[in-house]
Amino acid sequence: MKNETNPNPSVLQSFYYSIANCTLEVQSDTEIDLDSLLPSFRDFRTDASQVQSSISNVLITKERFDKPSTGAKLLSDISIVWGNRFKFFEMSDEYVTTIMSAHSPGTWFMTSKKDFSQSTIHWVYDSVAPKEIVSWLLMVTFAQSALLHKTILIHASVIERGTEGYAFLGKSGTGKSTHSNLWLEHIPGSKLLNDDNPAVKIEEDGTVRIYGTPWSGKTPCYRNVSADLRAIVRLKQAPHNKMSWQSGQFAFIALLPSCSALRWNQDLFASMADLVEHIVSNVPIGELECLPNADAAYLSASEIKNA
Amino acid sequence: MKLRKELKLRQIGKDYIIVEPGQDKVDLSKVYTLNETAAWLWEALHPQEFTKEEMVEKLLEEYEVSEEQASKDVQKLLDIFESQKLLDENYK
Numbered sequence: 001m002k003n004e005t006n007p008n009p010s011v012l013q014s015f016y017y018s019i020a021n022c023t024l025e026v027q028s029d030t031e032i033d034l035d036s037l038l039p040s041f042r043d044f045r046t047d048a049s050q051v052q053s054s055i056s057n058v059l060i061t062k063e064r065f066d067k068p069s070t071g072a073k074l075l076s077d078i079s080i081v082w083g084n085r086f087k088f089f090e091m092s093d094e095y096v097t098t099i100m101s102a103h104s105p106g107t108w109f110m111t112s113k114k115d116f117s118q119s120t121i122h123w124v125y126d127s128v129a130p131k132e133i134v135s136w137l138l139m140v141t142f143a144q145s146a147l148l149h150k151t152i153l154i155h156a157s158v159i160e161r162g163t164e165g166y167a168f169l170g171k172s173g174t175g176k177s178t179h180s181n182l183w184l185e186h187i188p189g190s191k192l193l194n195d196d197n198p199a200v201k202i203e204e205d206g207t208v209r210i211y212g213t214p215w216s217g218k219t220p221c222y223r224n225v226s227a228d229l230r231a232i233v234r235l236k237q238a239p240h241n242k243m244s245w246q247s248g249q250f251a252f253i254a255l256l257p258s259c260s261a262l263r264w265n266q267d268l269f270a271s272m273a274d275l276v277e278h279i280v281s282n283v284p285i286g287e288l289e290c291l292p293n294a295d296a297a298y299l300s301a302s303e304i305k306n307a
Numbered sequence: 308m309k310l311r312k313e314l315k316l317r318q319i320g321k322d323y324i325i326v327e328p329g330q331d332k333v334d335l336s337k338v339y340t341l342n343e344t345a346a347w348l349w350e351a352l353h354p355q356e357f358t359k360e361e362m363v364e365k366l367l368e369e370y371e372v373s374e375e376q377a378s379k380d381v382q383k384l385l386d387i388f389e390s391q392k393l394l395d396e397n398y399k
Contacts, residue, residue: 076332248320249340256326256338263328263336266313273326277317 016054018046020151020199020211020226023053024142028060030123037131038138040214040222056145058119058138065109065122072096075264080172081136090264097140101127110137114265116144139197139215143260147271150202152279155258156232158210159183160193165210165227166304167198169258170235175292177219179235182297193227195219200229200279208283231284231304234258238289241296243303251285252276309398310388312354316346325349325393339391344370345384356398359385 010029017024023046028034035042072089079086085100097110106124113119119141121134143153156167157176168176176195183190196217198210212223233243234254246254261272284307290296314325323346329335341349344366351365359381366377388394 074332078332248322249324249338252317252319252322252324252326253338256336261328263334264330266328269328270313270315273315273317277319280319 011059014048015041016046016048016051017041017044017214018050018224019044019142019213020146020201020209022055022142022146022149022151022199022201023051024138024145025051025054025057026060026138027057030060030062032060032123034060038135038214039131040135040216040220041138043222043224044214055149056117056119056141058121058141060121060123060134062123062125065111095262097137099133099137101133103128108133108137110140112141112144115148115267116141135214139213142213144262144265144268146199147261147268147275150275152200152272152275153197153213153215153260154200154255155196155260156198157195158193158198158212158227159187160191160225160227161187161189163228164230165193165198166230166300167200167210167232168235169232169255174235174237175290176235177217178292179288179290179296179300182292182294183301186294186297187301192219192221193223193225195221200275201226202275202278206278206282208279229279229283231286231307232279233286233288233300233304236287236289238291240289241291241293241299242289243299244287245303245307246285246287251280254285254287255280308358308385309356309395310349310353311393311395314353314393316341316349316353318346323349327393337391339393344380348384 011027012029013034014027015034026034072091074087075090076088077086082099087098089096095112099108101107101124104126106127108124109122111120121137156169157180159166159180168179170176180192184192194212194216197213197215199213200208200210202208208229209226210229211226214222216222232255255276259272259276261268263269288300317324323341325339327337362381363377367374
């Protein structure tokens with residue numbers, strides 16, 4: 001635990017996490033130990049002295065959320081992860097993300113500035129599985145604030161091989177993890193970089209890299225590593241194995257649905273579209289119709305090698 | 308008339324597209340594709356105010372086409388802009 005000189009005396013802990021070279025600052029005025037609360041973040045901890053500027057600051061507070069909900073506009077209540085426990089509101093100067101606690105009366109609230117440079121998470125003490133909720137709320141904040149720093153969180157399973165990384169996209173249940181597992185089993189030198197939420201960053205020199213993050217879906221693979229992004233492949237279940245490379249609008253449309261930007265925020269959405277445009281212009285984008293078998297992995301490996 | 312300011316024409320490879328984020332609870336974001344002429348016109352008009360006559364004039368300056376044909380094509384394009392709500396509601 002660190003006690004930096006802090007303008008807010010009630011803050012007990014202040015941790016910095018470097019994810020895809022973007023720093024997320026997490027502060028807390030609770031007694032909860034952040035390291036044990038956020039085990040998947042441990043590999044991403046960084047020293048305050050290493051930090052030049054943070055893309056976002058998140059305060060986890062024991063203070064109750066007591067703002068009136070008048071004037072709040074419900075933007076979404078659809079979530080694959082939380083089902084009907086999730087709601088997302090817009091207010092005049094901030095967004096409010098809420099998750100109903102499972103099996104207990106409390107509701108988690110996160111308020112965020114419109115550019116997500118600052119969020120406040122209101123801790124629910126008797127909540128079941130607070131780790132998952134806090135980690136997910138941090139992901140929401142990171143995913144949006146990173147967009148203004150040439151970094152985009154995508155929904156993908158990623159294989160690392162040597163210095164290269166390959167991202168497999170697909171709707172939930174398509175078999176992204178299955179396809180990565182086939183690589184691990186059949187393609188020598190393959191390692192899993194991340195299984196659900198890697199970050200893609202456009203570096204200063206315009207090259208595109210893919211980074212591990214503290215979020216990886218159901219597979220605990222929270223590696224603070226990166227690779228040169230050499231291919232992005234959208235998977236589709238089919239009775240056969242067939243790869244086709246995409247260009248122009250089709251490449252754009254293949255990647256767009258796997259990227260997360262608030263559709264209601266013009267600035268964030270425009271940043272995301274700019275990043276997607278750059279990525280599809282610089283990284284081969286393919287579509288793989290595939291079976292869950294070894295041949296699918298052999299085919300995608302050889303196609304990517306020649307791409 | 309005026310094209311919606313926040314919509315940005317993008318060239319990706321040989322294609323011209325406009326992405327429109329869906330605003331409903333269910334994500335119905337749209338990607339429009341434009342042919343080269345429509346894209347050229349879009350860039351020439353965006354984001355100023357314009358009239359149908361100005362569109363026809365611009366077309367005639369740039370392309371070898373009869374005034375009658377240009378007028379027809381512009382009307383077709385405007386009908387699409389209108390039906391897809393790509394025009395700014397405040398400038399009608």
